[in-house]
Amino acid sequence: MGNPVPTDTPTGSAKPSVLFVCVHNAGRSQMAAAFLTTLAEGRIEVRSAGSQPAGHVNPAAVEAMAEVGIDMSAEVPKVLTTEAVQASDVVITMGCGDECPFYPGKRYLDWALDDPAGLGVEAVRPIRDDIDRRVRDLVAELLGDEVGEPPAGRR
Numbered sequence: 410m411g412n413p414v415p416t417d418t419p420t421g422s423a424k425p426s427v428l429f430v431c432v433h434n435a436g437r438s439q440m441a442a443a444f445l446t447t448l449a450e451g452r453i454e455v456r457s458a459g460s461q462p463a464g465h466v467n468p469a470a471v472e473a474m475a476e477v478g479i480d481m482s483a484e485v486p487k488v489l490t491t492e493a494v495q496a497s498d499v500v501i502t503m504g505c506g507d508e509c510p511f512y513p514g515k516r517y518l519d520w521a522l523d524d525p526a527g528l529g530v531e532a533v534r535p536i537r538d539d540i541d542r543r544v545r546d547l548v549a550e551l552l553g554d555e556v557g558e559p560p561a562g563r564r
Contacts, residue, residue, distance in 0.1 A: 426454035434459025462486035
């Protein structure tokens with residue numbers, strides 16, 4: 410299914426690794442990690458964390474992801490650690506600003522996304538769909554694979 414996974418990742422692992430970071434690790438980073446885990450089918454190591462993790466994942470994010478067949482109900486917010494950053498080839502930040510640590514030698518991307526905190530599922534859907542598009546582009550870039558288009562009505 411497409412090109413083989415690169416073996417020359419900055420961390421020296423056989424497959425690329427991505428860390429998604431937002432403040433609470435309750436919405437954006439959880440959705441991104443769930444999409445990447447699903448779309449990469451084990452070919453990318455996926456992590457997510459928050460600089461100030463919430464007590465639980467945003468229920469509207471869980472509901473929005475369930476609508477596209479991805480179950481996040483068992484996920485829990487995790488604290489951002491130095492080890493998680495050092496073990497990742499790509500660190501994608503989502504609105505954590507100066508609270509996200511910077512380590513030389515890592516590739517950083519900043520995805521400007523609305524925060525789903527406190528929003529209902531209607532407002533979370535467009536954020537979910539934006540994350541889906543970005544993750545599909547990331548998979549294509551990292552693996553040289555095109556993943557299928559999102560279901561009709563979600564482009």
